[in-house]
Amino acid sequence: MKKENVIEANQLTKTFGDFTAVNAISFEVKKGEIFGFLGANGAGKTTAMKMLIGISKPSSGTAKVAGFDVYSQTESIKKNIGYMSQKFALYDDLTVKENITFFGGIYGLSRKKIKEKRTQLISELGLENISNKLVGSLPLGWKQKLSFSVSLLHEPKIVFLDEPTGGVDPITRRHFWEMIYKAAHQGTTIFVTTHYMDEAEYCDRVSIMVEGKIEALDTPKKLKEQFKVESMNDVFLKLARNIE
Amino acid sequence: MxxxxxxxxxxxxxxxxxxxxxxxxxxxxxxxxxxxxxxxTNEINNVDIAILDHSKDATTEEIINKISASKYFTIKQIIVREADIEAAFKKGKIKAVLNFEKDFSKNLIKEKKATIQIITDATDPNTANSITNYINAILQNYQQSKNKGIQIDYQIVPQTRMVYNPELxxxxxxxxxxxxxxxxxxxxxxxxxxxxxxxxxxxxxxxxxxxxxxxxxxxxxxxxxxxxxxxxxxxxxxxxxxxxxxxxxxxxxxxxxxxxxxxxxxxxxxxxxxxxxxxxxxxxxxxxxxxxxxxxxxxxxxxxxxxxxxxxxxxxxxxxxxxxxxxxxxxxxxxxxxxxxxxxxxxxxxxxxxxxxxxxxxxxxxxx
Amino acid sequence: MSISLSNISKSYKKVKAVQNISFYVKPGELFGLIGPDGGGKTTIFRILTTLLIPDSGTATVAGFDVVKDYKAIRKSVGYMPGRFSLYQDLTVEENLTFFATIFGTTIEENYDLIEDIYVQIAPFKDRRAGKLSGGMKQKLALCCALIHKPKVLFLDEPTTGVDPVSRKEFWEMLKRLQKKGITILVSTPYMDEAALCDRIALIQDGEILDIDTPNAIVSKFPKTIYNVGANNMYKLIKALQHYEHLYSVFPFGEFVHYTDKRDSFEVVDLKSYLEKEGLTDIHIESTQANIEDAFMELAK
Known part of the structure; x- marks a missing residue:
């Protein structure tokens, strides 16, 4: 069964003056896929992602996200994607419930729907006893799980995760990946940008960006076979060495 | 080090x-x-004022001349009746009215005091305040130049700055x-x-x-x-x-x-x-x-x-x-x-x- | 001992940051504090670098007490805080010169110590620190911490946010510094870096889970681990979680790490169970435990 593409990028390029931040990248991501978008800091990941989520206009090339054009239909894109980053997640000075209600509201969910989702989400995460506590007082791991759930509130087609599990303890990290697998299983496409190579091991397919170009794109397994190494970390090291 | x-x-x-x-x-x-x-600045320049002179004698004329000679004030209007004061303000041009009492010179000599009422448009309180101060200064100056120990009845609040900032x-x-x-x-x-x-x-x-x-x-x-x-x-x-x-x-x-x-x-x-x-x-x-x-x-x-x-x-x-x-x-x-x-x-x-x-x-x- | 802590506890208001921490670091040792964010690593660093006073317990660095002899410690340690604390508006060279001067030395005097690190950033010596890549900032920060030839080096999460190539180079540098006789205490949230240390302490929620060499910690793992893979990861995890003989299951890259309650575990049993659950492409093989497995087992 051939699944539909939810992201298609073709020769997507972004230049800032003389500097080419993203250099003609092409790739597609299928529905329900967990796609790892890897690269060192400054390799152009963030710039590429900004174009895909419709907050930065490409210099050239084409891309469609959730079926919408990144040049002309950015408003439709924003309605169909979720976003979670380590830096900005939830409001620390609002309670768990208030955060859910707020984010449900800005995505235009009805009051009834928000209430329903809120109850469901709180029970799924086992937050019943602390749903009226300020988010700022929760441990980091819980915050990240909650913020991932909040990014799924409006049932987006694609969720963009920006370095989602950095610094979290190993067990919470596993729980987090279980949540990602579940969302993917239910048909949500997951787009993970990260520079932690071991996060890449969990993805269905990964692309590795170096200096604005995609230098490798395949399943982690095939990449490891191709470079004859044991881990994605070593894949990256070899790739970086080859390019130098 | x-x-x-x-x-x-x-x-x-x-x-x-x-x-x-x-x-x-x-x-x-x-x-x-x-x-x-x-x-x-609080400085004022060519402010339009009106005069209501009930005595029209030598002293008031001298004072009026002194005021109009200063570059701070321009006498725009001469009012004859008290009732016209409000109308003068309402037109908006006039920022202050000087109201000299009747028999100004006589009072000054006889009773050693005479009154000038300074009415200012206080919608702009800073300017109003400055105008009052400036007129006070001019009057004081006049008093000193006359050196006759003229007593003026209204409350002069000579702020130090008037004294030490003679050019205002x-x-x-x-x-x-x-x-x-x-x-x-x-x-x-x-x-x-x-x-x-x-x-x-x-x-x-x-x-x-x-x-x-x-x-x-x-x-x-x-x-x-x-x-x-x-x-x-x-x-x-x-x-x-x-x-x-x-x-x-x-x-x-x-x-x-x-x-x-x-x-x-x-x-x-x-x-x-x-x-x-x-x-x-x-x-x-x-x-x-x-x-x-x-x-x-x-x-x-x-x-x-x-x-x-x-x-x-x-x-x-x-x-x-x-x-x-x-x-x-x-x-x-x-x-x-x-x-x-x-x-x-x-x-x-x-x-x-x-x-x-x-x-x-x-x-x-x-x-x- | 170069560093020793005995029953150190520290709370911020009501939050207990670290509780009853005791460990020692031998002279010339490369010792790693391994654990997630918020585990208390930074608090331990700040106590040892005399920036915080412990609520209870005692600690010494290079033979000096961290409370009484703080001035002596400040002269003899190098410290690289969690963020690369450099002056962004000063150039590479100006940063280094500044830190040399405040420690009463010069770049020339101790150049041999930083040489092999500094040559890598020397081409950019007139560039402002704020304009450097993460890896170069990290190298410059290390040079700054080393410029006064410290006896003990404290590195708080030096590899966080740095690309794999720079991380690898950084650890190689630490190994070389260690050979020059410098004692190094380093912290990291990355479990894969644990294997590069002589000895490690696993730390979570302010408590130490275990202290030993990386190999010894892994060999203490009580179970045999199986890599299990199938066509659908989500269904696989769900199925394993409902398996009656399950001891633990954790996603681990393209596989899950599975351990069984029984001593007499048969791969075929599990395989037929998973097939019954509707999974295909089933792959089961035993594998070595790693630090992360050990950490999760200890943290349970």
């Missing part, structure tokens, strides 16, 4: 590479002085205030920001875990700003002298010494703020709210302390700027020597020692 010089060198790099703070440091004093000097130049009044604000801002705000910036960056941790002693860090932070503040104070004084032709009557040396004292007061306050604030933003907020507002509102810079409610008058005493303004007004405009301002100077020194003591006590050699 080499460590210390290395530290100061680093501070100067910070200052000269940060275009924004460089602008605050040098652009603002100049901008403020020029702004206050040219635009926001508003800009002179602002120079001490602006200088105070700028020294405060540069010294206190910039120092506290530069210390909290190191806290935010995490470099403070490294400085603490180094053989540098805390007082070396503080002095190292402060020295560049003493230097810059002195430059600033000089720029302000020079601008005032050469652009606004303000005579500095008193000793420049005393002025300089008092300014350095106030700069040290402000730096001590800046250090104190940095011991409380953890972020640059907090340091800026505390400096602006905690220092600038009181300086502007309570120091006597804009609103005379004597006309404040008693509680505010009492509070104004704890504001170092109030004392500094008294001192430099004295030196710049009245030309007084140290014998006249020693009391204020002692108060300022006391405050400085207190702030330094407090910040040394509060300064942490660790992170908590």
């Amino acid at each position: 080499k460590r210390f010089i290395g530290f100061i060198k680093k501070e100067f790099y910070h200052i000269f590479r940060d275009k924004r703070s460089l602008f605050i440091l040098f652009g603002m004093p100049i901008a403020q002085i020029l702004l206050f000097g040219f635009a926001i 130049k508003g800009v002179f009044m602002f120079v001490p205030g602006v200088m105070t604000i700028i020294l405060m801002l540069v010294s206190a705000m910039m120092t506290s920001i530069s210390i909290t910036r190191e806290k935010e960056l995490g470099t403070m941790e490294i400085l603490l875990v180094s053989p540098l002693k805390p007082f070396q860090v503080i002095i190292g932070k402060v020295v560049p700003y003493i230097f810059l503040s002195v430059v600033n104070a000089s720029v302000i004084v020079l601008l005032s002298i050469f652009i606004f032709k303000m005579p500095v009557v008193g000793s420049l040396f005393l002025l300089g010494a008092e300014s350095v004292l106030f700069i040290i007061t402000s730096l001590a306050l800046g250090i104190l703020i940095s011991t409380i604030a953890e972020t640059q933003q907090a340091a800026m907020m505390i400096s602006l709210m905690g220092l600038m507002l009181p300086v502007i509102l309570l120091s006597g810079f804009i609103f005379p302390v004597s006309s404040m409610p008693i509680p505010l008058q009492i509070i104004s005493n704890i504001i170092p700027a109030k004392w500094f303004i008294i001192i430099i007004k004295g030196i710049m405009l009245k030309g007084v020597g140290v014998t006249y301002v020693w009391k204020e100077t002692v108060i300022l020194i006391g405050m400085t020692l207190f702030f330094i003591g407090l910040s040394v006590k509060k300064y942490k050699i660790r992170l908590e």
Whole structure:
């Protein structure tokens, strides 16, 4: 069964003056896929992602996200994607419930729907006893799980995760990946940008960006076979060495 | 000593590479002085007034001539009946009406007092206030020139500035205030920001875990700003002298010494703020709210302390700027020597020692 | 001992940051504090670098007490805080010169110590620190921490946010520094870096889970681990979680790590169970436990 593409990028390029931040990248991501978008800091990941989520206009090339054009239909894109980053997640000075209600509201969910989702989400995460506590007082791991759930509130087609599990303890990290697998299983496409190579091991397919170009794109397994190494970390090291 | 010089060198790099703070440091004093000097002065020029003269005798004519001869007022209208006063105001052109009582000269000679009513349009209270002051000054001047001991019945509130600012130049009044604000801002705000910036960056941790002693860090932070503040104070004084032709009557040396004292007061306050604030933003907020507002509102810079409610008058005493303004007004405009301002100077020194003591006590050699 | 802690506890208001921490670091050792964010690593660093006073317990660094002899410690340690604490508006060279001067030394005097690190950033010596890449900032910060030839080096999460190539180079540098006789205490949230240390302490929620060599910690793992893979990861995890003989299951890259309650575990049993659950492409093979497995087992 051939699944539909939810992201298609073709020769997507972004230049800032003389500097080419993203250099003609092409790739597609299928529905329900967990796609790892890897690269060192400054390799152009963030710039590429900004174009895909419709907050930065490409210099050239084409891309469609959730079926919408990144040049002309950015408003439709924003309605169909979720976003979670380590830096900005939830409001620390609002309670768990208030955060859910707020984010449900800005995505235009009805009051009834928000209430329903809120109850469901709180029970799924086992937050019943602390749903009226300020988010700022929760441990980091819980915050990240909650913020991932909040990014799924409006049932987006694609969720963009920006370095989602950095610094979290190993067990919470596993729980987090279980949540990602579940969302993917239910048909949500997951787009993970990260520079932690071991996060890449969990993805269905990964692309590795170096200096604005995609230098490798395949399943982690095939990449490891191709470079004859044991881990994605070593894949990256070899790739970086080859390019130098 | 080499460590210390290395530290100061680093501070100067910070200052000269940060275009924004460089602008605050040098652009603002100049901008403020020029702004206050040219635009926001209390000076009045060619204000339209009306006259209602019930006596029409020699004295009133003399006074009216004197007023109309000054460049401050233009007599636009002669009113005959009291009832027309309101109409004159309502047209909007007339800012003040002078109402001479009946038999002005006679009263003056017989009863040794005569009344002029000054009615001003108080929709703009500052201008109204200035007009009253200017007319008062002209009347007083007239009185003195006549030297007949004429008593005028209405309440003259000869503010000191009328006496010591005979040309009634508003800009002179602002120079001490602006200088105070700028020294405060540069010294206190910039120092506290530069210390909290190191806290935010995490470099403070490294400085603490180094053989540098805390007082070396503080002095190292402060020295560049003493230097810059002195430059600033000089720029302000020079601008005032050469652009606004303000005579500095008193000793420049005393002025300089008092300014350095106030700069040290402000730096001590800046250090104190940095011991409380953890972020640059907090340091800026505390400096602006905690220092600038009181300086502007309570120091006597804009609103005379004597006309404040008693509680505010009492509070104004704890504001170092109030004392500094008294001192430099004295030196710049009245030309007084140290014998006249020693009391204020002692108060300022006391405050400085207190702030330094407090910040040394509060300064942490660790992170908590 | 170069570093020793005995029953150190520290709370911030009501939050207990670290509780009853005791460990020691031998002279010339490369010792790693391994654990997630918020585990108390930074608190331990700050106590040892005399920035915080412990609520209870005692600690010494290079033979000096962290409370009483803080001045002596400040002269003899190098410290690289969690964020690369450099002056962003100073150039590479100016940063280094500044830190050399405040420690009363010069770049030339101790150049041999930093040489092999500094040559890598020397081409950019006139560039402002704020404009450097993460890897270069990290190298510069290390140079700054080393410029006064410290006896003990404290590195708080030096590899966080740095690309894999720079991370690898960084650890190689640490190994070389260690050979020059410097004692190094380093913290990291990355479990894969644990294997590069002589000895490690696993730390979570302010408590130490275990202290040993990386190999010894892994060999203490009580179970045999199986890599299990199938066509659908989500269904696989769900199925395993409902398996009656399950001891633990955790996603681990392209596989899950599965351990069984029984001593006599048969791969075929599990395989037929998973087939019954509707999974295909089933792959089961035993594998070596790693630090992360050990950490999760200890943290349970």
